[in-house]
Amino acid sequence: MRINCVWEHNGDDSILYADNFVGAFSRGASKEEAIAKMPEEIRRFQLWCEEKALDNCDIVIVQEKESDLQIKDADSDVLFASEKEPLSIEEYQYLKALALKSAEDFYALYNSFPDKNKSAAPCRKTFYGAVPRTAEEMYQHTKNVNEYYFSEIGVKADNDGTIVSCRARGFETIHLA
16 A cells, blocks of 8 residues: 655654554654654554554655754654645544544553653753653643644643543534634
């Protein structure tokens, strides 16, 4: 199957986003390294989605973005050409279900840590401050961008409660808008 990928890069740092498997991505020190990792990422993504895994992947770069941002720090400024197209109600429902499943799985993973404040990772700074190093820091960081991302599409949301509840409320607000 053809996997349409958006390649974002800054110097030697590359990330590929699978345009037709929203949420699947691979990183590498080069485009070739990221491409080599993509078939396994697609396989894992399909397992997570409980879909039948593809037998083969034909990786095709459909869009390129040379960025001034630090891609290695999870900074991105690419907007996929495909994201500019309107969604059907079926596409919206599918993507909403994935976003809610992601929140539920992330919350379950967070809750599985016996010591949410323990880390062996060294301190490191990025454009937005210190990199989250503990389960608690990563959870708070991920949960607390909820309001920001919903506001990017003109939807009033908050970061109150769990990542699951605040994300669900954001989607409920979309239906009311």
